[in-house]
Amino acid sequence: MSGDFWFDTILGLVLLTLALATVRAQQLAAAVMIFVVFGLILAVAWARLGAADLALAEAAIGAGLTGALLFSALARQAKAESAPVSKSSSRSSWLVLLLSLMLTGILCFSLWWVPLQPEHHLMPLALEHLANSGTEHPVTAVLLNFRAWDTLLELIVLLLALMGARLVSSPMLQTPQRWPLASQWSKRLAPLLILVAFFVLWRGATAPGGAFQAGALLAAAAVVLRLNHQLPPLHWRYGWVRLIVLSGVLAFVVAGIASALLQYQPALLIHWLEWPLWLAKPLILFIELCATLAIGLTLTLLVVGEPEELSS
C-alpha cells in the first residue's frame, strides 16, 4: 500500500464524516461551518483527481461563497429564534433517507457501468482546434470559445439570481460594531485578495483559473471591506453599480456583435460568437475582465446587499 492510497482513503473517509456531521448537526450555524470545511476538503479531492479547475472553483465558490451566503442568511433570521435549530419530522427524514439511498444506489450502479477511462471523442477535436481558439488552456477555450453560448447563458443565470434576491425583501443584516482588529486585518487582506484575483484571471489563459474564481475572490475582498464599514453602500439605483453587474453579459454580447460585423458576408449565415483569429485573445481577455468585475459585484450584493441597497 503506497502513501497515495492511504491519503486518498483518509480523504474519502474525512469527506464522508464531514458530510454526515453537516446533516446531523443540531445547530444550523454548526452545520454551515462544517459545510464550509467539507467544501475545502472536497476541493482537495478534486485536486487529487487532477481537476485543478474544479478544485479552484469548489474552494472559491463551493466553500467560500456558499458559506458566506449561508452565514448571511443565518444572520438575517428573526432574532426570536436566536439559535436556530434544524428541525425535521421523522417521517420526512425517512423519506429523505430513502431518496438519498436510491440516488446512491443509482450512482454506484452507474460507476459500475461507466468506463473508467471514458471515450473522449471531443478531447482530440478540442486539442486540435486549441491553436485557433485564442487561449492555451483547454478549459478556457471550451468556456469562452467553443461553447461560449453556454457561458453567456450562465452569466445571465447569475444575473437572475441577483434579480430574484432583490425582489424578496429580507430583514436588515446586523453588522457588528467596529472592531479594530477586524478592520486592520481587512485593510491588509483586501489588496492581497485583489492582487490574487487578477493573477487567477490572467493565469486562466494558460492554466487553471478564470473569471468565476477571480470574481469570487474579488467578492470576498469586497464583502470583508463592506462588513467592516470600509466600503460605502452599493445602491442598485446607482447607474454604475447596474452597469458593472450587467457588464459581463454586455461584454459578451458586444464582442459577439462586433465580431459578427467584422466577419459579415452578405447572403451567408451570421458568425455568431465566432471570434476572428487575430482578435480572439484580446476579446476573450476583455470578456473575462468584464465578467470578473460583474461576478465580483453580483456576489458581493448577494452576500451583503441590504434591502434598501437592493431596492430601487
Next chain:
Amino acid sequence: MNYALAAVLLPLLAALLALGWRRYAAWVSWGGTILSLLCAIVALQQVLSDGPQQMLLGNWPTGLAIRWQLSELTALLLLLTTVIHSLVASYSLTSLRRLQVAADFWPLSSLLQMSLSALWLSTDLFNWYVTLELLGLVAVAMVTLSGNKSVAAALRYLLLSLAGSLCYLLGVALLYGQFGVLDVAELATRMPASESHMTTFALVLMTAGLMLKGALWPLHLWLPAAHAVAPAPVSALLSALVVKGPLFILWMLWSQLATVELSHAAAGFFLFAGSMALLTGGWSALRTPYAKVMVAYSTVAQLGYALLAIGLALRSADPAFQLALWLFIIAHALAKTSAFLAVGEMQHSLGGKRVQMLKGASQTMPVAMFALAVAGGSLIGLPPSGGFLAKWQLLLPLWPEWQLWLWLLVIFLGTLLSAAYVFRLVVLAFDRADPVKPDFAPQLLPQWLALVPALLVWGLAFGSHSFVHWLGG
C-alpha cells in the same frame, strides 16, 4: 437562421437595456418583443421556402460547437413564443402600473422570452440544461413579483425546480461519460445501437427531472400554488410557455435517443400519467374554490393531453399523434394566456380570489368574461377552435383500432370534466340577479387585449390546413 438568431438576441438586448434605463424599461422591452415577433415571422417564412437550416455556434466542427436547428416545428414554436410574449407585454403595458415592482417585470419577461427561444433552437443536451436552469430561475423570480405572500410558493418552486435540474444534469453526465458527445443528432446515431442499463437509467433520470420542471403528473403539485399566486401576466407566461419547454425536450429525448422497445415501455407510462393528469387535474379544477387555482389546475389537466399524445406517438408510427402534440401546445398556450389575463383582470376589478366573484360578470365585465368563455371553449375542444383541431388529430387514428378505445374513453372523460369547470364559471357569470359590484371602473383596453389570444386560437381553424402541412401531418 439569421432572423431566428435575431429573435433570440433582441429580447436579451432589450432586457439589458431595460435594466440599465429603468425609466424606459416598459417601452424598451415591448419594442424588443415586437421586433423579435417580426423576425420570427420572417424566420418561419424562410424555413417554409428554403427548408430546415442549422447553425454551429462559433463555426466550430460538429460536436465541439453547440448546434442550433431551425425546422418548421422550431420556427413555429419560436413564433408562438414571440406572439404570446408580445400579447402579454401589450396587456402589461396597459395594466401593470398597478403593480408595485413593475420596473422589474420587464427585464425578467424579456429574459424569459430569450431563454425559451434559445431552448427551442438548441439541439445540445448540456445547452438544454442551461436554458432550463434559466427558465426555472426566471419563472421563480417572476412569481416573487407579487410580494411577500408569494415567497413560500416561489421557494417551493425554486427547490423543486433545482431538484429537477440536478436530475436532468445527472442524466446528461451519465450519457456524456458513456458516449462522449452532447449533440443530440450525434447521440442519436450512437445511443440506440448500444442500449444498456446505463442509458436507460440516464433517460429515466432526465425524464424525472423534466417531468418535475414541466409539472407533469405526478410531479405537478407545485404548479397550482406558484401559478395562482403570481401576477396575472406572469401566470399567463408561466402557464402558456414555461411548462412547454421541458415537454419539448422530453419529446426530443424519447423520440430520438431511445430504442424502440424502451420507448414503447415509456409510452405506457406516459399514457398512464397523461390519463391521470387529465382526470385528477380536471377534478381538482372543478372542486377548487379559487378562480386562479382553477385555471392553474386546468393547465395540469391539459398537459395530460400532451402526455397522451407523446405516449401514442411513441407507440405508433402515425404522424397524426405528433401533429396533435404540437397543436395542443399551440392551442393551450393561446387559450391559457387569454384565460389567465381575463381572470386576473376580473380579480382586480371585482375584488376577491374566489370563483364566486364572477357572479354576474357577464353584465359587469362582459369583454373579459367573453374572453374567458371563448378560451374555455378551446380548452374543452369545441369546434372549430384550436383545441378542437388538436383533439380531432388525436381522435381520428384512435377510432379504427379498438385496442386503443380505452384512451378514447379517457379523452371523453377529460373533455367532460373540462366542460364542467368551464361551464361552472359561465353559469355563475350569467347569474345576473345580484352581480358582484366592481371595486374600480373596469378598464376596457386590457379586457380587449385579453380577448385577442382567445380569438387567435379560434382563428387557428382557418390555418389548420397549413399547420398540418408544416408539421408533416
